[in-house]
Amino acid sequence: xxxxxxxxxxxxxxxxxxxxxxxxxxxxxxxxxxxxxxxxxxxxxxxxxxxxxxxxxxxxxxxxxxxxxxxxxxxxxxxxxxxxxxxxxxxxxxxxxxxxxxxxxxxxxxxxxxxxxxxxxxxxxxxxxxxxxxxxxxxxxxxxxxxxxxxxxxxxxxxxxxxxxxxxxxxxxxxxxxxxxxxxxxxxxxxxxxxxxxxxxxxxxxxxxxxxxxxxxxxxxxxxxxxxxxxxxxxxxxxxxxxxxxxxxxxxxxxxxxxxxxxxxxxxxxxxxxxxxxxxxxxxxxxxxxxxxxxxxxxxxxxxxxxxxxxxxxxxxxxxxxxxxxxxxxxxxxxxxxxxxxxxxxxxxxxxxxxx
Amino acid sequence: xxxxxxxxxxxxxxxxxxxxxxxxxxxxxxxxxxxxxxxxxxxxxxxxxxxxxxxxxxxxxxxxxxxxxxxxxxxxxxxxxxxxxxxxxxxxxxxxxxxxxxxxxxxxxxxxxxxxxxxxxxxxxxxxxxxxxxxxxxxxxxxxxxxxxxxxxxxxxxxxxxxxxxxxxxxxxxxxxxxxxxxxxxxxxxxxxxxxxxxxxxxxxxxxxxxxxxxxxxxxxxxxxxxxxxxxxxxxxxxxxxxxxxxxxxxxxxxxxxxxxxxxxxxxxxxxxxxxxxxxxxxxxxxxxxxxxxxxxxxx
Numbered sequence: 315x316x317x318x319x320x321x322x323x324x325x326x327x328x329x330x331x332x333x334x335x336x337x338x339x340x341x342x343x344x345x346x347x348x349x350x351x352x353x354x355x356x357x358x359x360x361x362x363x364x365x366x367x368x369x370x371x372x373x374x375x376x377x378x379x380x381x382x383x384x385x386x387x388x389x390x391x392x393x394x395x396x397x398x399x400x401x402x403x404x405x406x407x408x409x410x411x412x413x414x415x416x417x418x419x420x421x422x423x424x425x426x427x428x429x430x431x432x433x434x435x436x437x438x439x440x441x442x443x444x445x446x447x448x449x450x451x452x453x454x455x456x457x458x459x460x461x462x463x464x465x466x467x468x469x470x471x472x473x474x475x476x477x478x479x480x481x482x483x484x485x486x487x488x489x490x491x492x493x494x495x496x497x498x499x500x501x502x503x504x505x506x507x508x509x510x511x512x513x514x515x516x517x518x519x520x521x522x523x524x525x526x527x528x529x530x531x532x533x534x535x536x537x538x539x540x541x542x543x544x545x546x547x548x549x550x551x552x553x554x555x556x557x558x559x560x561x562x563x564x565x566x567x568x569x570x571x572x573x574x575x576x577x578x579x580x581x582x583x584x585x586x587x588x589x590x591x592x593x594x595x596x597x598x599x600x601x602x603x604x605x606x607x608x609x610x611x612x613x614x615x616x617x618x619x620x621x622x623x624x625x626x627x628x629x630x631x632x633x634x635x636x637x638x639x640x641x642x643x644x645x646x647x648x649x650x651x652x653x654x655x656x657x658x659x660x661x662x663x664x665x666x667x668x669x670x
Numbered sequence: 671x672x673x674x675x676x677x678x679x680x681x682x683x684x685x686x687x688x689x690x691x692x693x694x695x696x697x698x699x700x701x702x703x704x705x706x707x708x709x710x711x712x713x714x715x716x717x718x719x720x721x722x723x724x725x726x727x728x729x730x731x732x733x734x735x736x737x738x739x740x741x742x743x744x745x746x747x748x749x750x751x752x753x754x755x756x757x758x759x760x761x762x763x764x765x766x767x768x769x770x771x772x773x774x775x776x777x778x779x780x781x782x783x784x785x786x787x788x789x790x791x792x793x794x795x796x797x798x799x800x801x802x803x804x805x806x807x808x809x810x811x812x813x814x815x816x817x818x819x820x821x822x823x824x825x826x827x828x829x830x831x832x833x834x835x836x837x838x839x840x841x842x843x844x845x846x847x848x849x850x851x852x853x854x855x856x857x858x859x860x861x862x863x864x865x866x867x868x869x870x871x872x873x874x875x876x877x878x879x880x881x882x883x884x885x886x887x888x889x890x891x892x893x894x895x896x897x898x899x900x901x902x903x904x905x906x907x908x909x910x911x912x913x914x915x916x917x918x919x920x921x922x923x924x925x926x927x928x929x930x931x932x933x934x935x936x937x938x939x940x941x942x943x944x945x946x947x948x949x950x951x952x953x954x955x956x957x958x959x960x961x962x963x964x965x966x967x968x969x970x
Contacts, residue, residue, distance in 0.1 A: 367867050388873040400864035404886040413882070414872035465872070 317376075318343040318469055318501040319364065324373030326359055326525075333359045335525040337373070341469070341518070346495050346502045348516035350509055351548070356525040361471050361505045366390050378468045393462035394471040397478065399454045401446040407433075407457050408442040411464050428464055435494070436460045452483050459494070469501040476511065488515055509549050513537070521545050539659075543666035546593045546659055552624065555599070555633045557592045558663065561585060568592060572629050576609040581655040591666065593659035596624070596636035602652035613647045704950070710943035717937050732944040741920045748835055749904075749924040755836070756906070757899040759843035761892075764850025771851075772858050782855065789848040797912020800841040804828055804913070831921035834914045838922055841909050846902060850895055857891030858884070893963025900956040904949055925949055 319341040326334035334356050341347050349357040362368040363375070366387035375382050382390055402410050409416075411432060412425040420428070433439045436456045446454055455475060462470055472491070476484045492515045495502050506512055512519045513533045520530040521544075529541045533549075540546035546554045558571040561584040568584070570576045570592065584590075602608030614628035623641040627633040635651065643649065660669045706723075711732055713725040736742055771782045788796070803810045806826035815821045827837040861884065869879045885892075907926055910916055916923035916931065923931075925945050933942025 365867075365871060367870070387867075387870045388875060392871065394868070394871045396864050396868060398862070398864050400862070400868035402865060402868070402883065404889070413869070413874075417873045417878055417882075461868075461872075 316343045317341060318345075318378060319503070320374075320376040321360075321364075322374045324360075324363065324375060325371045326356075326363060326368065327371045333525050334363070334370070337527060339520060339527065339530070341501060341503065343501055344499055345517045346492065346504065346515060347518045347520060348504045348506060348512035349520045349522060350506055350512040351522035351528075353507060354524075355522040357505045357507075357520075357522050358473060359525075360522070361394075361473055361503060364469075364503060365392055365394050365471055391465075391468045392471055393465045393467040393469075394473065395458045395462050395475045397474040399446075399458040399475075399478075401454060401457055401461075403446050406443050406445055407438060407449070410446070410457055411442075411461050413461070414465050432460045432464045435463065435497075451479055452487070455479060455487060459491070463494070463498065467500075469503060470495070472502065472504040472506075474506055475504075476506075477508075484511075491515065510551060513549065519549075521548060539668070540593075541668050543591060543593065543661045546661070546668075550595060552596050552634050552636065554593045554595050554659070555631070556661075557594070557631065557633065559590045559592045561588050561590060563587050570609055572609070572611065578609050578652075579607050580658075584660075585669070589663035590669070591661040591663050593661060594653050594657060596634045598653050598657035599633070599635045599651050600653065601637070602650040606652055608650035608652040610648055610650050613643050613645055613649060615645060616641060616643055707943045707946050707950075710939060711947045713940055715939035715943070720939065728940070732940045736941055736944050741923070745920060745923050745925060745928050748920075748922065749926075751835060752839055752842075752906075752924050753900060753903045755839040756842045756846065756903045757896060759839065760846040760850045760899060761896065763843060763847045764895075765854050767847065767851040768854035768858055771855060782851070785848045785851060787848075788845060789852075791845070793845065793906070793908025794912050796841060796845050797909045800837070800844070800909075801828070801913060804837050804840070828914050829918055831918055834918060834922035838909050838913050841913060842903065842906055845909070846899065849902075850899070853895050853898075854888070854891060857888045860891075861887045890963050894960055897956045897960030897963065901953055901960075904953055904956075 317340045319339075321337050321339040324334055324337040324339075325332070337360060339347075339360075349360060351357050359368060363370050364377075366382070366385060370383065377390060377392070402413065405413065408426070408429045411429045412420075415425045415428060429442060430439070433442055436459060438453070438456055438460055441449065441453060441457075446457065449457065455478075458475065475491070476487050479487060488511060491504075494500075504512070504515060516533060518530065519533050519536055521528045521536065523544055529536055529545045536545060536549050540549060540554075543556065547556065559568045560571070561568060561580075562577070563586050565584040565586045567577050567579045568590070570578060611627040611629050611633060614626045614632065617624045617626075618640060620640075621638070623637045623639070623643075625635040625637065625641065625643060627635070628646075633651075661667060662669060709723075712727060712729060714728045714731075715725055719725045767782075767785065771778045802808075804827040806812065806824050806829070809827070811827070812824050815825070825833055827833045865883055865887070866879055869883050874882060904926055907930065910922065910924065910927040914922040916927050920928075926949060929942045929945035929949070931942075932938045932945065
């Protein structure tokens with residue numbers, strides 16, 4: 315496998331503030347990598363370090379086989395789509411698209427042709443002579459994308475490019491960006507705080523927090539086997555339920571710490587007498603048939619979208635259950651819930667790391 | 671009456687009051703003097719008729735007389751040299767300083783604040799200081815020029831007809847630079863940094879970024895500052911009074927100083943007013959440029 319971008323032991327300090335901590339990341343040629351995490355996690359700093367807009371304090375940054383640590387952005391051959399789009403307001407769409415070509419001394423006729431080609435792909439053909447101020451948000455977004463595409467760069471860097479669009483357009487552009495990526499065979503690094511965007515668009519998701527990579531891998535691997543409680547809670551919507559619990563001395567049951575402790579048998583062996591956090595996704599909780607084991611909760615709120623009904627319990631912590639179809643449950647009712655052992659994620663209560 | 675009063679209290683007439691106050695103010699203190707000035711340029715005015723408005727009407731006689739005077743053309747030429755020289759100098763030095771402080775090194779804002787001192791100083795004080803600097807015998811400027819080997823003899827800046835106008839231009843550049851710097855610095859600060867980042871990613875080096883991003887984005891600021899510079903240099907009076915008094919032999923005389931000289935030293939109020947009217951035309955041109963350049967501001 316050829317790696318288009320490789321970071322090893324990358325650190326970044328702003329004065330005493332340690333923004334990136336020993337980042338190791340390899341990005342395959344042609345892959346779509348999403349950097350995701352809450353604000354301040356370092357994902358944008360990492361992207362800007364790739365771009366060269368920030369200089370890394372230590373470590374190695376290799377792009378297309380060349381060490382790029384001290385190389386200025388203009389010599390890295392990367393294209394970036396900014397959150398604000400950063401379109402040149404004093405230039406027409408065509409001039410915006412061909413700016414990089416002009417800087418690199420490409421002739422006028424060829425520039426026009428390149429702009430026309432890219433505009434045909436992104437649907438800007440009849441807007442080439444407008445100014446950015448005359449465009450809608452979605453159109454500006456397309457111009458920003460086209461400006462990157464026309465360069466045919468080593469990699470595309472996206473810095474939350476969809477966050478200024480309305481919800482419907484965002485979902486649409488998500489698909490379009492991914493389709494463009496596949497069509498161009500490009501390598502893309504995509505920063506977002508929206509885990510749904512990361513999950514749906516990327517081949518490889520990198521979850522960051524406080525300047526470290528918490529976990530990276532294929533989207534569904536992260537979903538199915540989160541390596542710690544943070545990743546488990548961050549990936550997936552609605553979020554995973556976490557219930558503090560303790561294993562019994564024989565390791566054959568869990569005592570859930572709800573309002574009143576409730577014991578539920580567990581089919582695989584557990585470490586004895588250990589403080590745990592039980593993680594269970596809303597769709598993996600089911601109503602327990604009368605003759606099976608389960609735990610009792612009171613129904614708090616019932617919300618339905620038509621296809622799925624979300625039930626939030628009146629317990630501490632709250633538990634969210636996603637049931638397919640519609641439900642006859644009402645607030646205040648007591649129900650019994652159950653789950654199957656292989657759907658349960660167990661985390662150590664102290665370190666919050668996954669157990670096996 | 672009651673309706674008028676209620677129109678003020680209910681807020682509906684309030685807008686008229688808000689417009690009316692400045693309008694009255696402008697009319698009384700700017701509009702009427704302007705009209706009076708135009709009227710005077712078509713009249714024969716002397717010390718004895720100064721008090722009355724109705725005076726002998728002479729048509730364009732003042733204008734014709736003015737342009738047949740031998741010194742007129744050289745004074746108008748001086749005015750153009752003064753305006754162009756001052757604005758160019760102020761703009762280039764001001765822009766250079768604005769770019770320098772834009773780097774934002776430690777203490778940049780303090781130092782930039784100190785530059786404003788030159789703008790706060792009264793023109794007469796500035797003139798007095800520059801008199802010392804420009805002095806032919808012991809002036810610092812001559813000393814520097816000789817020590818650096820740029821010239822061998824003394825230049826008598828203020829009394830040599832070849833240099834007297836430039837002496838005032840030099841002082842005026844110093845006086846106006848900080849104003850240029852502040853306005854240009856504001857314009858620079860208003861350019862979003864991500865534009866530079868985008869241009870950097872697109873492969874532009876610092877020089878290319880300056881020509882393709884900074885300058886075009888500063889177009890309205892530059893238009894405004896040049897228009898304001900034209901107005902301010904056409905108003906510059908104190909420096910002439912302090913440094914050369916328009917001399918020697920009108921070699922550093924400019925229209926605004928000449929207008930004052932004609933009106934208040936030679937008591938030829940008609941001709942003084944005539945020069946003012948001609949200058950008003952130029953200033954109105956500058957004002958039009960200013961208004962247009964601020965109206966066409968580029969917004970992202």
